[in-house]
Amino acid sequence: MYKILAKEELAPRIKKMWVEAPRVARQAKPGHFIIIRLHERGERIPLTIADMDPERGAIMMVFQEMGKTTEELGSYRVGDALADVLGPLGKIVPPRRVGTVLCVGGGVGVAPIYPRARELCQVGNRVVAVVGSRCKDLLIMQKEMEEACHEVHYCTDDGSFGHHGLVTDLLPQLIELERPAEVLAIGPVPMMRAVAQVTRQYNVPTIVSLNAMMVDGTGMCGACRVTVGGEVRFTCVDGPEFDGHQVDFAQLASRLRQFAEEERLALQRYHERKEGCQCQTNG
């Protein structure tokens, strides 16, 4: 059992949790992820490790309540425990000093960008971040990002904070200005695809972190297969970070929709049950 040590709501439906998992905390590096299972009936889902504290034997995750499992996780309180935490998973490329790195984080993708930005900075890079979200209320980890990066630019879809528009609007200008050696983009698939399209024009190497569907997370099932540069790769063991110019994003997006109907059903049923429960306790 993996106990929840701290919990915080960063924005509506975006939550941050510190979870006790000493073995994972000892090995975890920025870029790693974990597979969690809430309880006996739960599914196994991947979540990125957003921070780690080996001393305390704890890891931090930030997640957006999107489906049944994330919403249920969001209802867990400090002192509750997850049935299973497996990790750290994924292949890590240690940070290198390359000059300037542009970090692009969209939505909840800012959380995994943060520890990467911090370590890229620590090894001597200039780190410039572009952070995007739908609106001001959904911007997360502003303070952390500003501490970790030399410069942070903001974009919101509705213009409520920073640039009114998409992160890709700012890219051409920033690439011209900063001449980054590398771009790191983590966020929704359409965002990563759009970023890769822009950086390809400028020939800037671009790393993306993919959120493919997984079951075991150890290379056993192949559910997370993606095509990268024409080859089949498993996101769980070969990734999750890949060359963004080589990833077949259309295939990834399609595969992520594989169980959309079932996910809707599960969430609907979860809501009905929760309401049912409340009625009983209230009555």
Place this chain on the structure above:
Amino acid sequence: MPDERVGRRPPGRVEMPKQDPAERRRNFEEVALGLTAEQAAAEAARCLQCKDRPCVSGCPVGVPIPEFIRALREGDVAAAARLIKEKNNLPAICGRVCPQETQCEERCLWAKRGQPIAIGALERYVADWEAEAAGEGDRPGPGPEAAGERSSGGADPEPDSRHRARRETSAAAEPGLAGLAGDSPDLGAGAPAAGRGERPAVAVVGSGPAGLAAAADLARAGYRVTIFESLHAPGGVLRYGIPEFRLPKRILDREIRYVQSLGVRIETNVLVGRTVTLEELFQEGFEAVFIATGAGLPHFLGIPGEHLNGVYSANEFLTRINLMRAYLFPEYDTPIRVGRQVAVIGGGNVAMDAARTALRLGAEEVDVVYRRSRAEMPARREEIENAEEEGIQFHLLANPVEILGDEKGWVRGLVLQRMELGEPDERGRRRPVPVPGSEWTLEVETVVVAIGQGPNPLLVQSTPGLAATPQGQIIVQSGSAQTSLPGVFAGGDIVTGAATVILAMGAGKAAAAEIDRYLRAKKEASAGAG
């Protein structure tokens, strides 16, 4: 020339009763129902008690077959169980999934008349009788996960089943409180501290058949054994691969509880190579490591359309169902979509399992597609027959060339090409050759790819100096389990490539004996030096 003893008794082999195919094709209950006491006695009575024990020479773990059958014949089932367990720690599993027809039973004198003693059925009978006698027979196990230990608890054989049960109740009642009854987190305590005069600690990586067999023998020899399992429940392929109707989870749980009762600790959620490295296991105090990580990497065909929605590897398909219980969705959170028409590609036991599982999940038509002929199918004869009886269609000498998708990215068909058998390949199997212009399309909504598994490269990649073949199989010294690293042994599918449960168990047993010799020699050497 027939053995003269064979003429003496009527050869009527007692066949194990099975569920009616029309019934069983829609349920997950066990297909083979087991022998009754009378049937077991009648079958045991047929055994000729050959002095040269040909059957035993066919058993990878050397079960004393004539001896246990004699005990059974004398009515002493408990003695029979003891005799089997001297060599085989997982008899209820082997009695169900071993290919006896190519091992012990093939060498039985009665096999010449096509009526070998039903050794597998008798082994299963004895194992189930023993469990029944111990009050574990049909008791619904505390759930698959209960057999595993997630934390660093002690050697309690049933570490936290009560916690878990309680938790599940509370989770059902009020999701927000789900975690409150939790026990301590994983503290990563590593090898249990050695007391004075205690035997060394041994780590086993993987809790499949090879790992369980090795761990059980090592624990019996007095070692302090910890199995590290990456999934949340132990058993490896016995858990995620073999379906309920061939090996019920309660039987698996029972066998694992037995291994735990010998003193073996099982720590789940530990992926050795990621959660902890091999080197760190030695730092934690383990003096030897046995790698039994199996053949878990699914092969794909490399044909167009393989990434469409509705294409699963057999591993994914079976894991969702067996480990994650997707067949109970939405009661359980993991989904699966089976569709009305399912094609399973491959001719092995895994393909049969996947096809029969698809049928049980409501598929109207299930087609097995295999590029060679029936004679070359690697699946057990019995499983092929079971599948046929249940209504699975076989498309033999058919090679998949493309998976067709609809506009939404879902499978709509499988294009097959007619094959004919050509010259034998290096393994003596006649090589299939495509017939030009013979393509046709099978209309299916789901495709399961069951063309074999390779070794998972993760541990080798993360362990400097651990030698492996270009295909990723760990290299061991000839006739040994010794790898290129001192104190590190390997066995089962990770060494041989995908094989059978019993061969993996045999490898586990052999490795346990070798690890015992290694640790004794090491101790003597250090005593000598001191």
